[in-house]
Amino acid sequence: MNEQAVGIDVSKKKLDVCVADGDKIKTKAIKNTSAGHVELDQWLLKRELSANTPIVLEATGPYSEAVAIALSDAGWAVSVVNPARITGFAQSELSRNKTDKADAKLLAKFAQRADLDIWQPPSIAVRELRARVDRLQALMDMRQQELNRIEALDQGTPSSVKSMVEEHVAWLDKQIARIQSDIDDHIDGHPELRQDAELMRSIPGVGPRASAQFLAYIGDVRRFKSAKALAAFIGVTPKQKQSGTSINGRTTISRAGHTAARKSLYMPGMVAKRHNPVIIAMAKRLEQRGLAPKAIVGASMRKLVHLIYGVIKSGQPFRAEIPMAGLEIQEGI
Numbered sequence: 001m002n003e004q005a006v007g008i009d010v011s012k013k014k015l016d017v018c019v020a021d022g023d024k025i026k027t028k029a030i031k032n033t034s035a036g037h038v039e040l041d042q043w044l045l046k047r048e049l050s051a052n053t054p055i056v057l058e059a060t061g062p063y064s065e066a067v068a069i070a071l072s073d074a075g076w077a078v079s080v081v082n083p084a085r086i087t088g089f090a091q092s093e094l095s096r097n098k099t100d101k102a103d104a105k106l107l108a109k110f111a112q113r114a115d116l117d118i119w120q121p122p123s124i125a126v127r128e129l130r131a132r133v134d135r136l137q138a139l140m141d142m143r144q145q146e147l148n149r150i151e152a153l154d155q156g157t158p159s160s161v162k163s164m165v166e167e168h169v170a171w172l173d174k175q176i177a178r179i180q181s182d183i184d185d186h187i188d189g190h191p192e193l194r195q196d197a198e199l200m201r202s203i204p205g206v207g208p209r210a211s212a213q214f215l216a217y218i219g220d221v222r223r224f225k226s227a228k229a230l231a232a233f234i235g236v237t238p239k240q241k242q243s244g245t246s247i248n249g250r251t252t253i254s255r256a257g258h259t260a261a262r263k264s265l266y267m268p269g270m271v272a273k274r275h276n277p278v279i280i281a282m283a284k285r286l287e288q289r290g291l292a293p294k295a296i297v298g299a300s301m302r303k304l305v306h307l308i309y310g311v312i313k314s315g316q317p318f319r320a321e322i323p324m325a326g327l328e329i330q331e332g333i
Contacts, residue, residue: 007107205272
C-alpha cells in the first residue's frame with residue numbers, strides 16, 4: 001500500500017485534486033488550463049511528495065490527457081486508469097457520494113491500494129498528429145453542417161444565402177484536402193508512424209484515415225501488455241447482463257474507455273464486416289448464434305483491435321490464414 005497518493009478528478013474546466021497521506025486528506029480545485037497545470041505542479045511540490053508518489057486520473061480523453069502530459073513531463077509518476085476500474089473500486093467501497101471532490105478522494109484511495117502501471121505520454125510526433133487529426137474532424141463536421149444548411153435552404157424560399165454557404169463548402173473542401181495531405185506527409189516523415197500505419201493498412205477495413213486516427217489517439221500500441229488490454233482501454237470489450245435464470249440481457253460493448261478511438265473504429269468495423277475474410281467468417285458465426293446486428297459490429301471493432309495489435313506487435317503485415325487459426329477462441333464481442 002502507498003502511504004502517499006494523489007487522485008485527480010478531471011472535468012473540462014477544472015481539476016479537483018486530493019492528496020492522501022495515510023488517513024490525512026488535502027484537497028484543492030485548480031483550473032484545467034496550461035497555467036493551471038503549472039500551478040498544480042507547484043502545489044504538489046509544496047506537499048513534499050516524492051517523485052514516485054502515484055497520481056491517478058481516469059481516462060477521459062483530451063481533458064485528462066493534457067494534464068497527464070504536463071505532470072508526466074514534470075517528472076511525476078502518472079497512471080491513467082480505465083474508468084471501469086474506478087467504478088468497481090467505488091462499489092467495493094460502498095461509495096454513495098458523487099461529487100467532484102468525493103471522486104478525487106476516491107481516486108486517491110484507489111491510488112494508495114492499487115497495483116498501477118506508469119502512463120507513458122505520447123511522443124511529440126503523435127501529439128502533432130493528433131492535433132491535425134482533430135482539426136480534420138472539426139473541418140469535416142463544419143462541412144456536414146453547411147451541407148445540411150444547403151439542404152434546408154433548398155426546401156424554402158430561394159435565397160442568396162445558399163451561394164454564400166456553397167462558397168464556404170468549397171473553401172472547406174480545400175482546407176480538408178490540405179490537412180489530409182499534411183497528415184500523410186507527417187506520418188511519412190516519421191519512420192515509426194509510417195511503419196505502423198503501413199502495417200495497419202494491410203488489414204482489410206483499415207484505410208489511411210482510420211490508421212491516422214488510431215495512431216493519433218492510441219500512439220504506440222506496444223505499450224499495452226496484450227490485445228485484450230488495448231481493447232479494454234478503447235472500450236470494445238464485452239459487457240454481459242446475466243444472472244441465474246431470470247436475467248439474460250443482450251451482450252454489448254462496454255464503452256468504458258477512449259471515446260474518440262472507439263468512434264474511429266466504427267466505420268472500419270462496418271467495412272471489415274464486408275471485406276475482411278477473418279471478420280466475415282466471425283460475423284457469420286455470430287449471426288448463426290442469433291447475435292444482434294449492432295453487437296456484431298461491436299465484435300468486428302474488437303476483432304480489428306486484435307488484428308491491429310497483432311500486426312504491429314509482430315511487425316508483419318496482415319495474413320488471413322494466421323488470425324483464422326485463433327478464430328474459434330477469440331470470436332465474440
